[in-house]
Amino acid sequence: MSRRRRARRVVETASLSITSMMDMMTIILIFLLRSFSTDEIAITPSAELRLPVSTATTRPTVHVLVAVSSAGIAVDGLRVADAQPGAELGIPELIDALKDKARRAVPGEADAPVEGLLLVECDRATRFEVLRRVLYSAGEAGFPRYKLVVAHGR
């Protein structure tokens, strides 16, 4: 009798209800589709670099990126100098880094002047005396033109 009961015992498997998970995934998917960007360049502001809000609508294009924040001055993500005001307008480390970028852009013509273009990403609280040094250094390194990166809004 007990053997027949054991034989008739049905192994039940628990089913997982994934309806809630599908709801969540659908909402996240729609949100991410809304935020998806097809720009040539994606700039992610960091915690120490808060961009000012502007009404500008021009989209960024791929250029050398100089980021100025309280953490320092970085060229394409590589920190090169401190972001401090100084008596001299030029920042030697920044000039060297940008000249190196210019040389790599024109292989074989190290001494040729390069009319390059910079993207300057700056924290909203950065004083102009610091930004002025960055722009001056960029001009000395062969990057007289620049575009100021801002967050579109307002």
Place this chain on the structure above:
Amino acid sequence: MGLAPDLDLVPILNLVSLIIPFLLLGAQFVTIAVIPSVLAGEGDDSDAPTGLGLTITIAPEGYVVRGDADAIRRESLGDTLRIPCSTAGCPDAGAYDTAALSELLSRVKVQYPKDSTVVVVPYPEVTFEVLTATLDAARDRAGDVLFPDAVIATSSPGDTP
């Protein structure tokens, strides 16, 4: 009466689980824009200088607008007009009267419709946020293009009255 079969959502869940990381990599939660710079002498439609010489100095106490325009002379009896901050001492970017600046520039634009260049001279202690707000005020107003070509002077305005 047979029960309807359960819908198998596992393949859909697999697909969504693959798409979401891909979309996360390309997601941009802050819309980025750029304000291009202009070299001195570029931007104006006409080759001949018009004589406007529009300059906006961002001082710690407000804006100082300089230029040979009737809109400026009418209010200042000279070629220099000061627009003080709405709050004494200009404690933050919002204290600068960008609305008044934009309105003044729109009147200047009526007299000089072909001019599109403005020289912006910030004081060393002015923040980047104030500079950006000034460029926005000079670029356009209510859809009308004002002076979108901004030349940011890197020289010290210490000698500027």
